[in-house]
Amino acid sequence: MNIPSAMDRADNRQRWIGWALFADLIKGLSLTLKYMFSRSVTMQYPDKEKWVPYERFKGHHLLRSDENGETLCVGCELCAKICPCYCITVVAYEDEKGNRRPKVFDVDTARCLFCGLCEDACPVECIAMGSFFEYSTYSMQELVADRDQLMQMPGKIDDGGYIADAKMHTADGVRVTATKKQDESWWDNIHRNN
Numbered sequence: 001m002n003i004p005s006a007m008d009r010a011d012n013r014q015r016w017i018g019w020a021l022f023a024d025l026i027k028g029l030s031l032t033l034k035y036m037f038s039r040s041v042t043m044q045y046p047d048k049e050k051w052v053p054y055e056r057f058k059g060h061h062l063l064r065s066d067e068n069g070e071t072l073c074v075g076c077e078l079c080a081k082i083c084p085c086y087c088i089t090v091v092a093y094e095d096e097k098g099n100r101r102p103k104v105f106d107v108d109t110a111r112c113l114f115c116g117l118c119e120d121a122c123p124v125e126c127i128a129m130g131s132f133f134e135y136s137t138y139s140m141q142e143l144v145a146d147r148d149q150l151m152q153m154p155g156k157i158d159d160g161g162y163i164a165d166a167k168m169h170t171a172d173g174v175r176v177t178a179t180k181k182q183d184e185s186w187w188d189n190i191h192r193n194n
Helices: 006-020 023-036 078-082 117-121 147-152
Strands: 049-052 061-063 088-094 100-108 127-129 162-169 175-180
Touching: 061 147, 078 088, 078 117, 100 147, 117 127
Parallel strands: none
Antiparallel strands: 049 162, 061 127, 088 100, 162 175
16 A cells, blocks of 8 residues: 655645646736736837848758859759658759759749758758748749749848848838847847837
């Protein structure tokens, strides 16, 4: 016969009291109530401020190139085979030097899950997920990026996770430029008063 120890009895009593008084529920809702009665934070994007994603953010795809401007892709099609939504199309050919290169390398970002499996499968680390996320269009066909577009995409940023001062320019198409605020974290600004 097992005799419960004093610790077990205290734990049982504390569990019973917590259940009876809904202590866990009140503890869990305290954060919700704190945010419910505080001033809301609205980001003034893109006119005044912009969120800069962390380095680990998985944005638009990009193809890396060597120092001569040639793509590193060897046309092995592993990225297309591992893609769960079949949004990558690769058609390989052999160039004059006998190297396999992609003749067609298309990524349909409308179908992409942005899971990063293509990035993991690439043996030469050619395909990557950059930090670019500000792209939109009115037609689905424009969301298919070809090899040349993927090679011109910006890469990963060195640091991120902050809100930057931003300004929107509409003279030559819409683009947003951002400058980093010094020593300021977006997490610290959850309850800002401005």
